[in-house]
Amino acid sequence: MMKKLLAIALVLIGFCAKAQERKTVFEKFSNNRAIGIGISGYLPHGNFFKNGYGASVKSEWPIAQDLSLIGTLSVARFNYKSEFKGEALPTKPATFIPLTAGARYFLGDKIYFEGLVGGGYVADFHKSAFLSIEASAGYIMRLNKTNSFDFSVGYNNWGSGENLKATVLKVAYRAEWF
Template identity: 25%
Template sequence: MKKILLTLTLALLVTASFAQRKRSSAAKLGIGLDFGVPIGDFADIHSIGFGGAGKAELPLSSNFFFTVTAGYISYYYDKPVRDAIKAVGGDTYLGFVPLKAGGKYYFSPNFYGEGEIGARIGTNKGTGTAFVYAPGLGFSFPVSNGHDIDFGARFEGWTVDANAQQFVFRIAYKFGL
């Protein structure tokens, strides 16, 4: 996992260093897919997570944007746990609604770093709400005037009774508001 994240980061840095376009400082909305890879104790009984989110980017300066994110992601239990839960009639997945706000800083026209904090609301009975923090890196490249494809990777931690951590990979389509 560390090798994949390092390779992705290096590829983004190299690509960003060759970028020649001027980034628009207009407000944008991105709609994308998130793929979560649990790590630590969270990975002991959960497999990959899959979901989607919308992220608004509102300019505060030419390089810094205020972000607001809302979405849904679900994690499935590993097969032995899933089979045991299914046998007693329980949910075979956990669903969450993350609500986050933060900032995104563009180091170059395409390469950025971001950080968000917020809440993760569980949709299953008894899952509750947790504090979320999520630093990340990404690369956004234009596909037409005012429209971008965005690739991002972030570490995300959920702090509640037990901590859950994951790496999340995102691909999104962004357009002007």
């Protein structure tokens, strides 16, 4: 009788024992999958635009501790400088639509650096495609465990030939999921 109870106890212990943690690949990292929706302000350098504004959607997928792949779709509108308005250029703002992918590296929980490369389309006036290269640094201000604000400052280089170079300031609402 004692041997049967001991055998049953060992079988039950075997079913209850865990040799390792059961986590998905995403739960192993402190950086989580996230989506962000934000607004942007642009300060162009040395061209015929005086300022710009826009909106973007960004998706983030962790691939290693503190490293995530990111993808961004943006829409940006740029106002022409008054001395360039006239017959040569339109008076309406120019619309740029970049689609980029890259990586985000976290230095701790709140500060990050990211780089993006992709392409885009100028929807007005020129109606042409362009290459997009972007680099930025940012700060994540946590609201709770899964929601945060994402503040960043960066540099954009859009174009081939006559490039649009701009400093960009972004604010986004960021929601994480596991």
